[in-house]
Amino acid sequence: MRALVFDKTVSFQPRRNEPTTADGDTLIKVIQAGICATDLEITKGYMGFTGVLGHEFVGVVVDSPQKELVGQRVVGEINIVCGRCDLCLSGLSSHCRQRSVLGISGHDGAFADFVRLPALNLHILPKTVDDDQAVFVEPLAAAYQVIKQIKLDGRKWVTVLGDGRLGLLVAQVLRNAGCPVRVIGKYPQKLALCEKWSIRSRPLADIVPRHDQDVVVECTGTASGLELAMGIVRPRGTIVLKSTAAVGKAINLAPLVVDEINLIGSRCGPFREAIAGLAEKQVEVASLIHRRSRLEQGVEAMEFAARPGVLKVIVSIG
Numbered sequence: 001m002r003a004l005v006f007d008k009t010v011s012f013q014p015r016r017n018e019p020t021t022a023d024g025d026t027l028i029k030v031i032q033a034g035i036c037a038t039d040l041e042i043t044k045g046y047m048g049f050t051g052v053l054g055h056e057f058v059g060v061v062v063d064s065p066q067k068e069l070v071g072q073r074v075v076g077e078i079n080i081v082c083g084r085c086d087l088c089l090s091g092l093s094s095h096c097r098q099r100s101v102l103g104i105s106g107h108d109g110a111f112a113d114f115v116r117l118p119a120l121n122l123h124i125l126p127k128t129v130d131d132d133q134a135v136f137v138e139p140l141a142a143a144y145q146v147i148k149q150i151k152l153d154g155r156k157w158v159t160v161l162g163d164g165r166l167g168l169l170v171a172q173v174l175r176n177a178g179c180p181v182r183v184i185g186k187y188p189q190k191l192a193l194c195e196k197w198s199i200r201s202r203p204l205a206d207i208v209p210r211h212d213q214d215v216v217v218e219c220t221g222t223a224s225g226l227e228l229a230m231g232i233v234r235p236r237g238t239i240v241l242k243s244t245a246a247v248g249k250a251i252n253l254a255p256l257v258v259d260e261i262n263l264i265g266s267r268c269g270p271f272r273e274a275i276a277g278l279a280e281k282q283v284e285v286a287s288l289i290h291r292r293s294r295l296e297q298g299v300e301a302m303e304f305a306a307r308p309g310v311l312k313v314i315v316s317i318g
């Protein structure tokens, strides 16, 4: 099969072996997949991953031990878990001690003709979610995770730091939750999207850190985002950290102590809510699609997606 593989560099492989499903996994023919900041971080060494990249996908089940899944259009949760360890048994299966992660750690991803996943990971899509919306389910679920982790009641000053792919999803989810959110970003065309969605926004250049925000959701994708978040959050406020930047940065963490800041890491989220949000048109994603590329042009597509200001790049496969 065709696949986009990372092994020190990214390459297109026209004849990679198809995944086997001998261990009871479900086999999915991929229709299309989205390029995520995490994919770009992996190419800089994040997670030390080698293999097929890609974890935001939509596809059709071609083989499964659960026969009712065959022919269904699905999206898939990315954590492949054991179901037996202490964390799995205590309801924290996304943190399973033996987990592998689709296209990120120990499990080939979806920039390929076929991908395998346990049937448990799959969600059947309603007709009201099209293939373009479907590639946003995984990142949108990560956005919904923010409102699972923090209480927004009475929080008046909430900032999403970063106007990238994830920041713009988080901002819509917070707006829908009735939160008076504003986005701080660098790119006029993205801040114009916020205006279209009735979300307040400010250019980063206009921001003077005043330690006045109740909540800051850090979605910059950069190592310096946390430092800026520490400058704008109020004492005893909350920073939700979404970026997984590969290149670390020495930061003075003393302000977290002095200002008694709550710092919350935030990763994967609920697929059900994300699918419902898309089906009910509560979250708009079509404006986030910047370019479509064929799998054969995957290397160039990754390079394009890494350029500043670029939103979602979709890799067409099926």
Ligand SMILES: [Zn+2]
Pocket: 081, 082, 083, 084, 085, 086, 087, 088, 089, 093, 095, 096, 097, 098, 099
């Ligand atoms: Zn486990």
